[in-house]
Amino acid sequence: MRDSILVVNAGSSSIKFKLYRIEGADLAPSLSGGMSGIGSTPSLKVTDGSGALLEDRRFEAGEVPDASAAQHHLADWLLHHLGDTTVVAVGHRVVHGGADFAEPVLIDDAVLRRLETFIPLAPLHQLGNLDPIRVLRQRRPDLPQVACFDTSFHRGHPELSDRFALPRFLHDEGVRRYGFHGLSYEYVAGRLREIAPxxxxxxxxxxxxxxxxxxxxxxxxxxxxxxxxxxxxxxxxxxxxxxxxxxxxxxxxxxxxxxxxxxxxxxxxxxxxxxxxxxxxxxxxxxxxxxxxxxxxxxxxxxxxxxxxxxxxxxxxxxxxxxxxxxxxxxxxxxxxxxxxxxxxxxxxxxxxxxxxxxxxxxxxxxxxxxxxxIPTDEELMIAKHTMRLLDRIASGARA
Structure with missing residues (x-):
């Protein structure tokens, strides 16, 4: 069997996924696709690691009315097409980690409840990010899921960059400059080190x-x-x-x-x-x-x-x-x-x-x-790398 990491990047009207095969310390993309037009003109498109089209299906709007239904369709497709692949974990892009989460985290009930409190801070994204997590927890409660945050890369800002000119107690309560797109910036910064050190x-x-x-x-x-x-x-x-x-x-x-x-x-x-x-x-x-x-x-x-x-x-x-x-x-x-x-x-x-x-x-x-x-960005690969590193740290701790 081939162990793989599934990455889910979900939004309000689309869900993208990539499946990465674990090859030692490296990750090789083997499937890529997603559902778009959720609630209006839904479609499912999937390609393999070489870019060859595996699926291109259109749905009636009522068949995929929301992100939860889209996630179920994606899960059904993957279950029927994974063959001898074993998914060892799922990594998710989660837009807002608030002041609580400075690095990727294994999702449990307490983490999920805390992430739900950030929905008002990112109403376009956070709810869509969390819905696939809930669906997968229902269908595969044994499958580790990892949240990777768009805010994490900006943690540790100088105080001048972190504050608003508001009363100090608001900053202490979490009203501060978090920043987003961190997974993209982290990936691009890494690529720049490779091509223009x-x-x-x-x-x-x-x-x-x-x-x-x-x-x-x-x-x-x-x-x-x-x-x-x-x-x-x-x-x-x-x-x-x-x-x-x-x-x-x-x-x-x-x-x-x-x-x-x-x-x-x-x-x-x-x-x-x-x-x-x-x-x-x-x-x-x-x-x-x-x-x-x-x-x-x-x-x-x-x-x-x-x-x-x-x-x-x-x-x-x-x-x-x-x-x-x-x-x-x-x-x-x-x-x-x-x-x-x-x-x-x-x-x-x-x-x-x-x-x-x-x-x-x-x-x-x-x-x-x-x-x-x-420099083209690749948030999904960044999520997969974070997920694999967290699994390795957990495994190392268990062995110790």
Whole structure:
């Protein structure tokens, strides 16, 4: 039999999974896929380790109305197709670990109850992250499950980066800047050490630009500051989330427009960002293809705010040795990269237009004061590595 680790990366409308075969100290992907369009146009797609299509199935919306139903469908598919593979553990991406969890943890009843208390801090993600855990605990209570947190990478920030200018007792109660996308930043920082060790230990800003977007300042490979904070609303604008906002706007909406907190929350999470600015779409590809002035405004706003955030993080670092793009937009939108670096030209960053459009990893032109990279992220592999390390530590403790 072949031992493997299953990784589940669940959201509100999709669940991704990867199966990694354990080969000594290494992990080899053997299956990859997921359910998307949950509750609307659900579909299941699975490929093998070489990318060959194994399953491409469409469902009626009523067949997969929620994440729980999607997880059951995925579990059924895996049970019928694993062959001689033995899943020894499941690793999960969990967005919020609060002040309690600074590293991956084996999930038990107490851990699950504590993670449920963080749902209000990440309403778009946390509930979806936890639902597959519950389903698997019902179907396979013997199977170890490990929670890996997007907040963990940012623990240990300098106090200046960790606080809000609010009364101190609120910080003591957990109202602080947590930061997110940590699994992505951790993976990209590791890859940078492999491909550019001369700058990886220096002053680096990574821009994780996708439907959710944030930036992180690293020194010696460790997070120093990041743009998201108490929740995943803060920082740069995103697909449907507003990014940084004067809190007086929230007070105005409640006190003068008569909106309820729930209505304001829905607007800020689901109706703002690129979608709100353009009134057209939250998809950068659609906005770049549009000739509407609203689309152009949304793209310009996004690029300017990302560049401004990068400049602010460079202040924290005392300079910049490398700028790294990652995630869906960062990896696949040369025009967005071009505009962001153009807004940072005052700092001496120079983009090679030829490299930017050619699919290579390093994009800076001769004379640029900082290196510019595109490094694809792999949160699932990071989760699998954390899960395997935790299992090894548990096994070592048991032997001792």
């Amino acid at each position: 001369e700058v990886a230990s220096g002053r680096v800003v990574i821009a994780h630009l996708g439907s959710g977007a944030s930036l992180c300042a690293l020194k010696e490979g460790r997070s120093q500051e990041t743009t998201m904070s108490f929740t995943a609303l803060d920082g740069v604008p995103m697909g449907t989330r507003c990014g940084a906002l004067d809190p007086g706007v929230v007070l105005h909406l409640i006190e003068h427009r008569g909106m309820t907190p729930a209505e304001v929350g829905h607007m800020l999470y689901y109706e703002s960002g690129l979608l709100g600015l353009s009134g057209l779409s939250n998809d950068v590809r659609a906005l770049l293809a549009s000739d509407r002035p609203e689309a152009a405004l949304a793209v310009a706003f996004f690029c300017r705010r990302v560049a401004q955030a990068a400049a602010a993080l460079a202040v924290t670092l005392g300079g910049l040795d490398a700028f790294v793009f990652t995630a869906g937009i960062g990896e696949n939108a040369p025009e967005i990269r071009r505009r962001i670096i153009a807004d940072l030209s005052w700092a001496g960053l120079i983009l090679s237009n030829d490299a930017n459009g050619s699919g290579v990893a390093r994009l800076d032109a001769s004379g640029s004061r900082a290196q510019i990279w595109v």
